[in-house]
Amino acid sequence: MTRLGAALAAIVALLTGCAAGDADGSGGTAGFVAGDGSVTIIPAEHRAEAPVLEGETLDGDQLSTADLQGKPLIINVxxxxxxxxxxxxxxxxxxxxxxxxxxxxxxxNTRDTVAAAQAFERSFGIEYPSLSDPDGVLLLQFAQLPPKAIPSTVVIDAEGRVAARVLGEVNATTLKGIVEDVTAP
Known part of the structure; x- marks a missing residue:
């Protein structure tokens, strides 16, 4: 199976698991694929170009990850x-x-209504933008280290390459350490 085929199979499995959940944003958690907290860091010489993700934010603005290049990018699903x-x-x-x-x-944000996602962001004081991806189309673009659990966090290095992934919850200390690892010379 090709890398892309394996990535697509992983994302389909993720979305199939999510489909049984409460996609209406009413708070149900059954049926989603949870991560185990595992961290994967790719050595710089083996990193692949990250996909350029484009779409509408939860605020209705258009955003492209191409506009965020030049420093590490932390993407949380x-x-x-x-x-x-x-x-x-x-x-x-x-x-x-x-x-x-x-x-x-x-x-x-995946498998949500915009209203439920906006309420979540207000509730937790999240000020950075989120792309709306109700059908998982953006997630399908990751061939190297696909975000195959909810939540997942992918770190893109300053050169625009996929550098690390966490499957499951991440804490501030771990995330800081990952950023330090992927930006080290």
Whole structure:
């Protein structure tokens, strides 16, 4: 099976698992694929170009990851219906504050209504943008280290290459360490 085929199979499995969940944003958590917290860091010489993700944010603006190049980009995949996503949200807010302008943050909201996702962001004080990806189309673009659990966090290095992934909840300390690892010379 090709890398792309394997990535697509993983994403289909993720979305199939999510389909049994409560995609209406009403708070159900049954049927989603949860991660185990595993961290994968790719050595610089083996990193592949990250996909350029484009779409509409939860605020209705158009956004492209091409506009966020030049510094590391932390992409967090989440859903308002996901209990681990609610547990990690304060850690992501803390990370965004601690890392400041040295990195960019972007959320990818999946399997949600815009209203439920916006309420989640207000509730947790999330100020960085999130792309709306109700059908998982953006997630399908990741061939190397696909975000195959909810939540997942992918770190793109300053050169625009996929550098690391966390499957499951991430905390501020771990995320800071990952950023330090992927930016080290």
């Amino acid at each position: 989440w859903g308002s219906w996901c209990a681990p996503c609610r547990a990690e949200a304060p850690e992501l807010v803390k990370s965004a504050e601690e890392l400041g302008d040295s990195v960019s943050f972007l959320g990818i």
